Amino acid sequence: MRRIAVLFAFLLALGGCDSGGSLFEVKAVAAGVPSLAPFFAEDSGLGRDAQVRSRAVPGNLQQGDTPGLYGGTKQPGICDVERLKRFLTAPRNDRKARAWAAALDLRTDAIPGYLDRLTPVLLRHDTLALNHDYKKGNAVPFRALLQTGIAILVDEQGLPSVKCSCGNPLRPFEGDTSRISVTFAGGNEKWKGYDPAEVVVVRPAPRKLERITLVDVQDSGRGIQRPAGTTGEADADFDATERRAVPRLAGTTFGEASRRLADAGLAVAFRGEEPPPDRARVVASDPGAGAELRFGAHVTLSVAAESGTERPTATPSPSASSTPPAGSRPPTSTGPAPSRQPSSSQAPPSSVPPASSRAPRSSAPPTATSSPPRVTSSPPLTTSSPPTGEPVTSSAPPPVSSTPASSAPASSTPATTMPATTAPVSTAPATAPPTPSTTA
Incomplete structure (x- = not known):
């Protein structure tokens, strides 16, 4: 019976491995x-x-x-x-x-x-x-x-x-x-x-x-x-x-570049087994713009690195609601090494030509560097008189350290309660104001 059980388990394992391929x-x-x-x-x-x-x-x-x-x-x-x-x-x-x-x-x-x-x-x-x-x-x-x-x-x-x-x-x-x-x-x-x-x-x-x-x-x-x-x-x-000139494609989306090539009598090619999503940004073409090719020749497009909603940088991820049928998989990088740099080297979303088959990129700003840590004003800021100065705006650099206070709501405006200095906020009441209080 033991031998039969071992043989049965082996057959099940073999069948499971074979089914995947x-x-x-x-x-x-x-x-x-x-x-x-x-x-x-x-x-x-x-x-x-x-x-x-x-x-x-x-x-x-x-x-x-x-x-x-x-x-x-x-x-x-x-x-x-x-x-x-x-x-x-x-x-x-x-x-x-x-x-x-x-x-x-x-x-x-x-x-x-x-x-x-x-x-x-x-x-x-x-x-x-x-x-x-x-x-x-x-x-x-x-x-x-x-x-x-x-x-x-x-x-x-x-x-x-x-x-x-x-x-x-x-x-x-x-x-x-x-x-x-x-x-x-x-x-x-x-x-x-x-x-x-x-x-x-x-x-x-x-x-x-x-x-x-x-x-x-x-x-x-x-x-x-x-x-x-x-x-x-x-x-x-x-x-x-008749020879056809490769149009300028860098900075367009993959979908728009495909259409421009088709209109020019040229075909699109891409690296990898799956095509990039239509919204992927083209960074280069091979051959480049101006090259003259025979009718129907293929032009290979390289796109900027993307990783969908798990993008490691603070750049907002593109909308997933407009992903095409053949591109339901998360976007992958098919471009050269320079295209893997952060989004500062890319053109802003407003420069991408619109495409009828997808929604535009989201214009919402990134939240990775928003200011909830600086919103936490401590009670001494409201009960004592801090040094006067210009209020800190939302574009100012964050303080070196801050004392969190659970009493300050996240929706409050930190610009009117934060001192303009870069010294820690918690040390403001411990300087000149306490000394006059002692001599009195």
């Missing part, structure tokens, strides 16, 4: 391969995939407004949004429509308006997402790795929302990208160019997109500006070979 099971979804349980048949004409070579990208997390994150072609009909809308609003597909809408947290009557806001694109990177099969009247979620070249619809923040060829709804992937286990099965053989270190997770752009900047998957020198919610009929071409 469990892998995320991910199903591979290859371009052009029919889904096993689609919402609509692959031959319904809803969309078509393309053969696209995967592109290397610095970092697994990419914002939905990253220039060149997605691709397009001169033949825009990669997704038939109107046909998908007709399928989902047809009475015969009511059950599918309810399951489809539930997967995206929508009401069925909101489906047409939602589809009108989506934009068709082609993946330029192997992309992780939460896919959905349609089984027994329900949307069944599963983690999926979508191959480069798959046609999808993205929402107003650049997030994958629908797999075009079958209409399956998509949601953002949640999990550690370094701990995924991809299963290649059911006709989805491992494709050429697959690299588990280069898979991408898209996080929402910090703003709604008016247009999505694409690269022609057949001609990398051709850029495409596609207005959000259009299917290609209003595309505008631009020269993707």
